[in-house]
Amino acid sequence: MTSAAQPKFLPNRHDLGVVAVGFSGGQARTNSCPKPGVDAAPMALIEAGLIKQLEEDLEKKVTYDGKVHAYSELLPTEDPDYRGMKRPKFASAVTKEVSEQVYTHAKAGKLVVTLGGDHSIAIGTVSGTAKAIRERLGREIAVIWVDAHADINTPETSDSGNIHGMPVAFLTGLATEDREDVFGWLKPEHRLSTKKLVYIGLRDIDKGEKKILREHGIKAFSMHDVDRHGIGKIMDMALGWIGSDTPIHLSFDIDALDPIYAPSTGTAVRGGLTLREGDFICECVAETGSLIALDLVEVNPSLDEQGASDTVRAGLSIVRCALGDTLL
Ligand SMILES: NC(=[NH2+])NCCC[C@H](N)C(=O)O
Ligand SMILES: [Mn+2]
Numbered sequence: 103m104t105s106a107a108q109p110k111f112l113p114n115r116h117d118l119g120v121v122a123v124g125f126s127g128g129q130a131r132t133n134s135c136p137k138p139g140v141d142a143a144p145m146a147l148i149e150a151g152l153i154k155q156l157e158e159d160l161e162k163k164v165t166y167d168g169k170v171h172a173y174s175e176l177l178p179t180e181d182p183d184y185r186g187m188k189r190p191k192f193a194s195a196v197t198k199e200v201s202e203q204v205y206t207h208a209k210a211g212k213l214v215v216t217l218g219g220d221h222s223i224a225i226g227t228v229s230g231t232a233k234a235i236r237e238r239l240g241r242e243i244a245v246i247w248v249d250a251h252a253d254i255n256t257p258e259t260s261d262s263g264n265i266h267g268m269p270v271a272f273l274t275g276l277a278t279e280d281r282e283d284v285f286g287w288l289k290p291e292h293r294l295s296t297k298k299l300v301y302i303g304l305r306d307i308d309k310g311e312k313k314i315l316r317e318h319g320i321k322a323f324s325m326h327d328v329d330r331h332g333i334g335k336i337m338d339m340a341l342g343w344i345g346s347d348t349p350i351h352l353s354f355d356i357d358a359l360d361p362i363y364a365p366s367t368g369t370a371v372r373g374g375l376t377l378r379e380g381d382f383i384c385e386c387v388a389e390t391g392s393l394i395a396l397d398l399v400e401v402n403p404s405l406d407e408q409g410a411s412d413t414v415r416a417g418l419s420i421v422r423c424a425l426g427d428t429l430l
């Protein structure tokens with residue numbers, strides 16, 4: 103699609119709002135799973151030249167407050183497990199703040215790029231764009247969730263209690279909570295329809311998650327499907343499901359890629375997408391002209407230090423492709 107064919111609901115594709123979220127509280131930090139470091143990803147990506155490349159190579163106008171938000175001011179004095187969720191109050195407070203930041207950019211017509219952080223931050227990003235696009239265009243957004251995992255556990259189905267395994271359940275309303283300080287701030291205008299959600303790259307899905315996907319008829323393309331049909335056909339089917347002329351929020355978990363390309367991530371799973379397949383997904387979304395927001399999450403430069411620069415470079419490539427860099 104040429105830029106002349108850009109649908110009118112789109113943000114100005116040259117106008118970006120960047121939000122850097124240094125948050126790792128959505129994954130365990132217990133002795134059994136000590137994996138801090140995902141909070142260092144935004145700085146690693148920026149130091150590798152992300153903002154500069156967006157401005158200079160891609161000629162974007164970037165609005166960025168120059169900060170990697172750690173949200174330490176939101177750290178609650180106590181944060182006991184609740185419904186099995188670990189650090190629920192902190193994750194809720196951070197995602198609420200992220201939601202407002204993303205909303206502000208999206209409401210102003212900017213394409214929002216959020217650098218995580220673990221995937222729990224998508225509770226903030228998707229709720230922010232869903233609300234802004236509803237208000238600005240009276241439209242529902244669609245989400246393409248590229249991930250090895252479905253991240254659709256409810257607090258009750260989750261084995262780990264890690265909130266980065268639950269964002270889709272909260273966003274779709276499959277998990278709800280009245281307590282304002284534990285995601286009760288999520289209102290209908292923040293939500294995403296299960297019919298407007300498409301997964302690509304799945305290969306490590308919990309039992310409870312499979313049941314949820316099946317019962318709600320959620321569209322999911324696993325690695326099996328990618329192998330069977332090839333990524334070209336998968337993208338035709340994924341975009342066909344969403345329908346043209348629908349604003350798309352792309353939430354890209356770097357662990358969708360095979361650990362050969364992106365080893366530095368907290369929950370790596372073998373048998374994933376090649377870097378080219380990941381880039382291709384982003385290029386196809388860029389081609390639609392309907393991208394309104396992109397999340398890049400779960401890059402953890404402190405894990406697999408030898409692979410850290412590869413992982414950061416893979417992340418950069420994903421962002422550039424989603425923003426149209428490799429299209430002619
Ligand atoms: N965003 C991620 N990397 N999520 C991994 C989730 C793993 C597992 N399904 C869980 O609920 O804990
Ligand atoms: Mn994820």
Ligand SMILES: [Mn+2]
Pocket residue numbers: 249250251355357358369400
């Ligand atoms: Mn994942």
